[in-house]
Every structure is written in structure tokens, then in C-alpha cells.
Amino acid sequence: MMVGVRQEGDILWVRPYGPRLDAAVTPAFKTAVSNAITEAPRVTIINATSLNFVDSTGLGAIVGVMKQMRSDGTLAIVGASPNFARLLAMTGLDQVFRLFRDMGQAEAALLKRAG
Amino acid sequence: MRHNMTAAATFVDVRRLAEAVRHHGAALGMADAQLFELELALVEAANNIVAHGDQEPPAGAIALYLEDPAQCRGAVVIELHAAGKPVAIMLPAPEAMPDSRAERGRGLLLIRACVDEFAYERRDGINVWRLKKHLP
Numbered sequence: 001m002m003v004g005v006r007q008e009g010d011i012l013w014v015r016p017y018g019p020r021l022d023a024a025v026t027p028a029f030k031t032a033v034s035n036a037i038t039e040a041p042r043v044t045i046i047n048a049t050s051l052n053f054v055d056s057t058g059l060g061a062i063v064g065v066m067k068q069m070r071s072d073g074t075l076a077i078v079g080a081s082p083n084f085a086r087l088l089a090m091t092g093l094d095q096v097f098r099l100f101r102d103m104g105q106a107e108a109a110l111l112k113r114a115g
Numbered sequence: 116m117r118h119n120m121t122a123a124a125t126f127v128d129v130r131r132l133a134e135a136v137r138h139h140g141a142a143l144g145m146a147d148a149q150l151f152e153l154e155l156a157l158v159e160a161a162n163n164i165v166a167h168g169d170q171e172p173p174a175g176a177i178a179l180y181l182e183d184p185a186q187c188r189g190a191v192v193i194e195l196h197a198a199g200k201p202v203a204i205m206l207p208a209p210e211a212m213p214d215s216r217a218e219r220g221r222g223l224l225l226i227r228a229c230v231d232e233f234a235y236e237r238r239d240g241i242n243v244w245r246l247k248k249h250l251p
Contacts, residue, residue, distance in 0.1 A: 020130070022130070022158065053133075053151075055155060063218050083148070091225070093215060096215040
């Protein structure tokens with residue numbers, strides 16, 4: 001799996017390229033994100049628009065990203081498909097992550113405070 | 116039951132099983148949300164087999180069986196058969212979803228949430244995972 005990861009200050013952008021975040025690709029996803037983090041992010045924005053299937057392993061990988069953030073940080077998921085959003089609701093993680101329809105909405109809500 | 120396919124017990128090959136089950140459900144008229152739940156349950160069960168498949172004896176392969184829809188009375192019934200050690204299934208209560216910082220431990224609960232019946236048994240020295248989901 002290709003994963004685009006970019007950190008600017010305390011903001012981390014993550015973009016998996018591919019339709020699935022499952023057990024076959026989570027090791028690569030975790031490595032790509034961990035290698036790119038230079039300091040604990042305050043905001044992480046995951047662009048999920050390409051994902052149409054996420055399993056519990058992929059979900060665990062996203063939780064792993066959250067655990068590398070500052071304790072007062074915000075992890076946002078952008079463009080979650082209906083099925084991904086349903087998975088987040090089933091696991092209660094929709095109450096932990098912030099969900100946004102598109103990048104513009106997420107950046108407007110989260111980056112204006114980043115300074 | 117009809118033997119549909121056999122895949123290697125690897126996380127990559129779990130995708131082949133998922134694809135087969137998705138096609139099966141779609142052919143029976145399942146809507147997208149139901150197909151997702153069926154696929155997710157199948158993937159979580161197969162992942163469990165793979166995750167424990169490196170123990171002796173190894174799982175080696177996963178055989179997918181699909182019950183003839185005409186025999187299922189309005190349900191999709193799937194079985195996964197794999198060799199390997201017996202699995203100790205400790206099904207937590209449905210409300211016992213792990214803490215939000217847990218990176219593991221949601222798979223079995225998701226299976227339970229996504230299908231109407233879920234059973235594991237040891238049959239003739241083989242691990243058998245059985246999933247049943249009612250059609251709308």
C-alpha cells in the first residue's frame with residue numbers, strides 16, 4: 001500500500017492510497033506513519049477518501065497513530081465511506097475521532113487554531 | 116455445503132475469500148451495508164485463523180464453504196475450515212468493546228455485531244467457523 005505522510009510542525013497529514021486498510025497492509029501503514037513523525041502531532045488529518053474497506057486491524061493501526069500524538073491532540077478522519085463510518089460507530093470510535101466530509105471542512109475547523 | 120474455494124492462510128489471501136463472499140451476498144440481493152457486514156465478519160474470522168496459523172500444526176490453508184441458498188431459509192451461511200490448534204474463543208459481552216486506546220481486541224465483537232449467528236467448533240480435528248446472516 002502507498003501511504004502519503006507529511007508533517008509540518010505539529011500537524012500530520014496521512015493519506016492511504018488504495019481501497020483497503022486491512023491486515024495485509026497495516027504493517028506498511030504503521031511503518032510509513034511512524035517513520036514520518038518527527039514530533040508528537042497535535043492534529044492528525046487522515047484522508048480516507050480512497051478507502052472502501054477497513055477491518056479491526058486497520059482500525060487498530062489508526063488508534064496506534066492516535067497514541068503517537070499529544071495527549072490533547074485531535075485525530076480527524078476525512079471522507080469516510082458509509083461503511084467505514086458504520087465501523088467507527090460500531091466500535092464507538094466515532095466519539096473519539098472527529099469526522100469531516102472533506103479536507104476543506106477539516107482544515108477550517110482544525111488548522112485555524114494550530115497557529 | 117458447497118466447497119467454494121481454498122486460500123492460503125495469509126492476510127493477503129483473506130482478500131480472495133472476502134471477494135468470493137461479497138459476490139455470493141450480492142448475487143443473493145444483499146444491499147451494500149449488509150454486504151459490508153458480511154464481508155467484515157468473514158475477514159475478522161479469517162484474520163483470526165491467519166493470526167494463529169503459525170502455531171503447530173499450522174493452519175496452512177482456509178477452505179471456504181457456502182451453503183446452498185435454497186437450503187438456508189432466507190439466510191447466508193458461510194463456513195471457514197482450517198487446520199491448526201484448537202482455538203480458545205472467549206466471546207466478550209456485546210457491550211464490552213475495548214477501550215478507545217486499544218489497538219486489538221475488536222475482531223470477535225465485530226463478528227458478533229455483523230452476523231446473526233456465529234459459532235466456532237472443532238470438527239474432525241479441523242477448526243470450523245460458521246457465520247449466518249439473514250437476508251432482508
